Amino acid sequence: MNSMLVRGLWLLLLVIGVGQSGWAQTAGIMPEEGAWYGIIARSSGRSLDIANSSAEAGAAAVQWEFNQARSQQWRFVPVMAGSQYYRIESRNSTMCLTLERPDENAPIVQRPWTGSFYQQWALVPTGPVGTLQLINRGNDKCAALAGADRFNATPVVGQAPQNRATQQWRLFKLRLNIDVTAPGFGPVRPLPALNTPANELQPVPTPDGKRLYLARTKYAGNTEGNTESGDIWVSTSADNGETWGPASRVEGLNTAQNNGVMSVLEDGKALLLRGTYNRDSFRDEGVSRVVPGAKGRNALPEPLPIRNYYSVSPSNTFFMTPDEKVLLLSIERSDTQGSNDLYVSYSLSDGTWSEPQTLGSVINSPGFDFAPWMSPDGKTLYFSSYGHAGFGGADIFASTRLDTLSWNSWSVPRNLGGSINGVGFDAYLSVSGDGKHAFFASAPKPDAPADLFRTITGVTQEPPAPDTTAKPVAARIMLTGKVLNTKTSQAVPAEVKAVRLGSDIIFNATGRTDAGTGFYQFSLPPGQYRLTATSTGFLTASDTITVAGSMRRDLLLVPAAVGSKLELPTLIFSQGKYDLLPASYEELNRLARTLVDNPAVSIQLEGHTDNVGNPQLNVQLSLERVQEVRRYLVSRGVAANRIATVGYGGAKPRASNAREETRRLNRRVEFTITKD
Incomplete structure (x- = not known):
């Protein structure tokens, strides 16, 4: 714990910067929001890559000769505003670097973001100027090459930090640099x-x-x-x-x-x-x-x-x-x-x-x-x-x-x-x-x-057209979906925006849903976008998507009225415990985005169990579960004072406890809007 405190203080005290050439030029670096980087091993000069450029979950991280493959391009997304920890996201798969196990030399792989501490990394300056270690929040291990070689496909693993060159990395910013004022070339x-x-x-x-x-x-x-x-x-x-x-x-x-x-x-x-x-x-x-x-x-x-x-x-x-x-x-x-x-x-x-x-x-x-x-x-x-x-x-x-x-x-x-x-x-x-x-x-x-x-x-080159850059825009891809009331599944008339993330090209789109069906559609260049849907009487909803082929994405809006109640049906806990299981995080991430997008809203989280077991223990378990949900939402950037918690145990069933088929409906977490 002391070592992590020292590293945290380092990050707070450093003057941060990136050299124009793309290489880190100062003692530390705060990655630019939305920018893509190559992560280069100091010992070999090879790049952090995913084996076979795979887009599959669980594919191993390796080193490979750098050639700008999409599997070698990474961006750093803070896990919450002001945090020293990042999820490191692959441009190829949109998955993030994950330490698979806590033991020494455990493999580092790519997996969908769940919020696990083993997917969160701090950038800690070490070694020569411009180099750093990637320190995992789950166990303080660092990303390291399994061997001190320059061979393609050498695995990247988690090791105890020892200031070795194989544990040190440099960031190389990828940004297309075209100067339209410089003399160019003819046909x-x-x-x-x-x-x-x-x-x-x-x-x-x-x-x-x-x-x-x-x-x-x-x-x-x-x-x-x-x-x-x-x-x-x-x-x-x-x-x-x-x-x-x-x-x-x-x-x-x-x-x-x-x-x-x-x-x-x-x-x-x-x-x-x-x-x-x-x-x-x-x-x-x-x-x-x-x-x-x-x-x-x-x-x-x-x-x-x-x-x-x-x-x-x-x-x-x-x-x-x-x-x-x-x-x-x-x-x-x-x-x-x-x-x-x-x-x-x-x-x-x-x-x-x-x-x-x-x-x-x-x-x-x-x-x-x-x-x-x-x-x-x-x-x-x-x-x-x-x-x-x-x-x-x-x-x-x-x-x-x-x-x-x-x-x-x-x-x-x-x-x-x-x-x-x-x-x-x-x-x-x-x-x-x-x-x-x-x-x-x-x-x-x-x-x-x-x-x-x-x-x-x-x-002499022609000046660029407005709102374009030198990077060519690929063929458009169709994005469709519906905006629905998350409580009733009915269509909601709403304004939908798609804002392109990253700095390669600028592209924004705005449209309105069909009043009767809630349907919307956009024709977008491939890339990553932030989708938002707004409608009077509802909380703003947002999502981050990667458009690589024709896709559908529905947006669910929560009614904004005080007293409005909504169940979180996909939250799953360990049997008899308050530990969240991985399947819960998609729902929680959606709720966190909604609360971040609507900073005036406060909620109360309510925990419920069935009537099996000691009633007092059930009340305690239901409270611990919603407190765990609250802790996670706070880690995702929601202010703690906006979330109240209460555990009811089995006191408020919504279905019969006579049979398991209906009893399971009583084991739930709900939230109620207390302020809008």
Whole structure:
């Protein structure tokens, strides 16, 4: 208990904040209401996920490489106003993280919210700045990785806090950042002479605009045929890049492994290539420089001697500035945020290159960041990422270099928007030598073959339409239902509102029910909404729903008159005890929402039993049960002074006690409105 008191005081005393890059930048963090976050393990850089992206109750929490899957997106909902405890809700299933058992290394799973203490978590700062532990309210255990590894599918379990890196997490805020005031791009056009049913990637133009290098994978004409390994191809243009002829395979540079041109150097006379070439072998490691067509020993690409170079990832990409003084690298090292990050290395006077240094947490995300490319003026970095918020799979981003004397000060990466990025794969943007044209690879689905496209740069973007954002709104889904009197089940004429939660798009809808049937309907984009129904003479009712497919949701209104009485039929207690069973919480949550929505209302909770057993004990049991209901409602944000309790035992039966079929109707909890 003392440890929890200390943690509570920590949370009260901290100055809270979130850095613009999405990473927590201060000693603590209070998650933004409605925002979605990746929860990133400090020890591995992997994301808290649900096994197999399951939407089923009981599915296990695991770590997985971060790629913005909906099962990796979480939001933090306070269990009551001002509480330090949150339910941590999955965007994919709308269920919340639940510690399955109180013992050490018990699994953490997703389950529907019931209000259990084992579903409530405190965010307690610990370790390096910006990291925290997720402490469970039920037993003070923390969420931890079962092993100190980077493997996908490592379970997430509950452990006694010991300040280990495997018990520490960082929050990465997911928010689509599009700057409509920045120069954009013109119409996107495919390069039909280059695109095949295979995979075309990594377009790299020469400064004079006459040649375009590219990589092809899964192509029968490659050295290894139709495999994942890539070969280097080149196309030529006779009209300054307006049109391109069929590509031919570059001889002498392709091997049985993955090959590609990273940059064009020396005004087109030299190439930067991925990998290390030996006379009789090739290693897909590091980067090399070659002058095409050179003879003798100069014909073999020369590897760049980069100090302390290593990458645990086999998928590395590079870019070198035209002056050959700066090398940008997409590699995975011990200090990466998650998967591949972007690094910088400098040419040194002794002919070697400096040890790679990270471009920092503004640029790098917990996902896979790759394909760096600097604009010809050296001010804008283009790169691709699975980690920064986008439209689907990999998207292309841009960031401005803020300090010309260093390479670790950048503006927040902005998504290039829907004219470039889509729901599939978009990556490898490169810019022509004159800065007027851009090339990139795009696929309509994340796992579909990519084609090459061309567009013009520096286009003034249209201002956004009112009440829209850059994130595309998906097809509408029909929500229907009825508003009914909860006491009589009769239709109620009411106003119904649907207000979208979260910060991805703004969307609100208002309608009125049919006077005769109580029917309402909305056509809504998929997402989470708060529904409210109001009608004169009734208490306001609300509910939170996730619209993923056509659905029906009825709203029940409680008559607002003083003296109005209503039974809570689904409240279930342990036999002979006052402990609430899980099936009770849906009804109690609905009552709590009604009371929160109607702050002037006060109620009296009335407990009743049958006539079996000692009458005095029955009175005591009925009182303890409604007091337990009161405690739960208070934990959900209802002021304690608005709820009175009384236990009647078996003194007020509403049915005969002669038979069990009717006797069970007397075991009930009711509430009466005492003030409106």
